[in-house]
Amino acid sequence: MKKSGNMILKKILHMVFILLLLSLIVFSFIRLIPGDPVKSSLGPLASEDTIAQYRHQLYFDRPLLVQWFHWLTGVVTRGDFGTSLYTHRAVSLDIAQYLPKSLELCALAALLILVLGVFFGTLAALFKNTWVDNLIRFITYLGVVTPAYAFGIVFLLIFAYGKGAFPIGGFPTIPAEFVRTGAPALDCLLSGQFALFVKCMQSYFLPCISVAIGSIAYQARIHRSSMVENVNADYIAFAEVAGVSKGKLICKHLMKPSFIPTLTVYGLQVASLLGNAFIIENIFRINGFSQYALNVILNKDPYGIIAVTIIFGIIFSVVNMLVDIGVAMLDPRIRLRGGQ
Amino acid sequence: MAKTHSTLEAQQYHPKLEMLKRSWYKFSKNPMSMIGLIIVVLVFCVTAFCNVIAPFAEDAGIITHMSEAFQGPSLKHLCGTDDYGRDVFSRMLIGFRPSMGIAAIVLLISVPLGVFLGLLAGYYQGTLVDTVITRITELFMSVPPLILAMVVCCMFTNNYVFCALGIAVAWWPWYTRITYNLVVSLTNELYITYTELSGIGMLRIIFSEMLPNLVSSIITKMTLDTGSIILTASSMSYVGLGVQPPTPSLGSMVSDGVSYLPEYWWLSVMPAVAVIVIVMGFNLLGDGLTDVLSVEEK
Numbered sequence: 001m002k003k004s005g006n007m008i009l010k011k012i013l014h015m016v017f018i019l020l021l022l023s024l025i026v027f028s029f030i031r032l033i034p035g036d037p038v039k040s041s042l043g044p045l046a047s048e049d050t051i052a053q054y055r056h057q058l059y060f061d062r063p064l065l066v067q068w069f070h071w072l073t074g075v076v077t078r079g080d081f082g083t084s085l086y087t088h089r090a091v092s093l094d095i096a097q098y099l100p101k102s103l104e105l106c107a108l109a110a111l112l113i114l115v116l117g118v119f120f121g122t123l124a125a126l127f128k129n130t131w132v133d134n135l136i137r138f139i140t141y142l143g144v145v146t147p148a149y150a151f152g153i154v155f156l157l158i159f160a161y162g163k164g165a166f167p168i169g170g171f172p173t174i175p176a177e178f179v180r181t182g183a184p185a186l187d188c189l190l191s192g193q194f195a196l197f198v199k200c201m202q203s204y205f206l207p208c209i210s211v212a213i214g215s216i217a218y219q220a221r222i223h224r225s226s227m228v229e230n231v232n233a234d235y236i237a238f239a240e241v242a243g244v245s246k247g248k249l250i251c252k253h254l255m256k257p258s259f260i261p262t263l264t265v266y267g268l269q270v271a272s273l274l275g276n277a278f279i280i281e282n283i284f285r286i287n288g289f290s291q292y293a294l295n296v297i298l299n300k301d302p303y304g305i306i307a308v309t310i311i312f313g314i315i316f317s318v319v320n321m322l323v324d325i326g327v328a329m330l331d332p333r334i335r336l337r338g339g340q
Numbered sequence: 341m342a343k344t345h346s347t348l349e350a351q352q353y354h355p356k357l358e359m360l361k362r363s364w365y366k367f368s369k370n371p372m373s374m375i376g377l378i379i380v381v382l383v384f385c386v387t388a389f390c391n392v393i394a395p396f397a398e399d400a401g402i403i404t405h406m407s408e409a410f411q412g413p414s415l416k417h418l419c420g421t422d423d424y425g426r427d428v429f430s431r432m433l434i435g436f437r438p439s440m441g442i443a444a445i446v447l448l449i450s451v452p453l454g455v456f457l458g459l460l461a462g463y464y465q466g467t468l469v470d471t472v473i474t475r476i477t478e479l480f481m482s483v484p485p486l487i488l489a490m491v492v493c494c495m496f497t498n499n500y501v502f503c504a505l506g507i508a509v510a511w512w513p514w515y516t517r518i519t520y521n522l523v524v525s526l527t528n529e530l531y532i533t534y535t536e537l538s539g540i541g542m543l544r545i546i547f548s549e550m551l552p553n554l555v556s557s558i559i560t561k562m563t564l565d566t567g568s569i570i571l572t573a574s575s576m577s578y579v580g581l582g583v584q585p586p587t588p589s590l591g592s593m594v595s596d597g598v599s600y601l602p603e604y605w606w607l608s609v610m611p612a613v614a615v616i617v618i619v620m621g622f623n624l625l626g627d628g629l630t631d632v633l634s635v636e637e638k
């Protein structure tokens with residue numbers, strides 16, 4: 001147990017180190033932007049004095065390391081990510097407004113990827129070389145090669161004009177007194193509004209599926225092949241001979257090792273999920289973090305870009321760390337070596 | 341000795357050629373791989389000769405035929421016409437060129453860079469060189485690729501060269517990682533130890549002993565990646581990054597067409613289908629290559 005504790009601590013330190021390095025790199029990149037972001041944010045009519053003053057206020061006239069350190073202390077002590085040159089608000093306020101909704105969307109989609117990917121992968125592996133397997137293989141192939149926006153558009157076409165159970169475009173308005181976290185479905189749950197919660201989940205359904213479907217397909221393919229590989233392993237034959245029941249054989253002896261490759265690619269799937277969210281939020285007109293990030297990037301808003309990359313970096317790194325820990329838990333060889 | 345050599349030559353026996361023939365035989369037995377190959381060859385042909393093949397090549401630019409706007413698919417306009425009356429089929433074919441161009445630039449940058457760093461880190465495993473390269477790789481892998489590519493593309497100029505550069509910045513670490521892992525597994529092979537013992541320099545070990553063994557894996561990955569890069573680039577052009585109007589690109593054609601759904605469905609559906617077919621072609625080919633090459637290794 002002490003060894004796994006050490007491993008987790010090591011991983012966290014490593015993650016923090018990489019994120020610090022990332023923020024420094026992005027800072028130096030920002031300085032390379034051609035043109036002057038401060039000048040362009042104040043407009044062509046601003047006087048030299050105002051520009052110089054604003055630049056001083058934003059720490060843009062000081063050495064890179066000083067600016068970075070100032071920003072870092074702000075983030076660590078006050079959660080202050082600097083001021084956006086584009087909305088002229090604190091970046092942290094914008095994040096608090098947009099992030100929860102997108103995070104909820106991505107979390108639901110991530111859950112969907114794991115559950116459905118493993119489900120279809122297992123199904124295909126158990127019915128190997130039957131029509132079930134072939135059908136799943138065909139669908140997953142299509143899923144892997146189709147861009148997320150194509151799924152989004154297909155779902156729009158099918159559901160938008162059918163007036164079905166799954167609304168497109170936006171969410172039901174949550175009354176202000178219920179808003180606690182900013183994530184619609186979670187807020188409804190916390191304040192006990194179950195009818196509204198169901199409505200939120202219905203609105204989430206189509207965007208979630210469109211974001212996740214490619215990754216579900218990929219995950220199913222990986223899970224199928226890793227299960228098929230394990231079916232032929234000696235220890236499965238041994239367990240069968242020893243008289244382990246079929247259900248126990250599948251659930252315990254076959255599932256556990258098969259999850260290792262599945263979990264390893266899961267981290268990558270979350271990355272593609274975060275990327276696809278950019279496109280899907282655009283199609284379904286969800287005013288979320290990806291839309292905000294896209295605006296920030298297109299407007300070359302320095303502190304905005306830094307905050308956006310760091311936040312995506314944090315989400316991605318945390319997921320990868322959890323994946324690593326999960327793999328270590330499943331694989332005693334890694335666990336006992338202390339995660340080396 | 342000399343005699344045996346000449347008999348061998350007389351029989352025209354080339355082991356490499358023989359191996360290639362066998363691989364080709366295995367490859368051609370799989371219909372899916374052949375479909376992939378045919379699609380990829382067609383895509384390359386279209387990319388090279390799109391100006392000649394496209395029935396209305398002039399429609400790629402700023403041109404309007406308002407009287408012909410929003411016509412459905414017909415024999416004259418195979419995929420219909422768009423809001424300016426331009427032929428969607430011709431614009432799609434011409435849109436292949438930037439997609440393939442971006443894929444080429446990304447691979448030309450990220451493969452040599454990634455493979456070189458991977459070889460270096462793998463050869464010096466356990467030393468400072470290894471640590472530094474691994475950390476840099478992790479750094480670039482700590483942000484989702486599409487987001488990194490978008491940031492890089494936007495910070496400089498929003499055109500298709502910088503779009504490709506952005507994707508390349510996000511892409512090379514994967515080649516470093518795959519090369520590194522392959523080299524690490526090769527280092528334990530006896531022939532590498534023998535080469536080292538016989539006093540052959542490190543550069544020669546890396547480039548003439550290790551690299552040839554990695555080529556098949558890297559080529560397979562490049563084929564599969566071409567599909568992914570085209571997907572990524574089309575996602576970027578969907579939100580307006582990369583190829584700028586009036587030059588057509590598949591992603592931006594889809595996004596332009598979305599506002600005309602569902603009446604004028606061909607505006608977005610046709611380019612989206614084109615993307616799916618291209619990516620599927622490269623994936624089928626890549627899977628076919630994986631099968632052939634991994635069997636050969638076994």
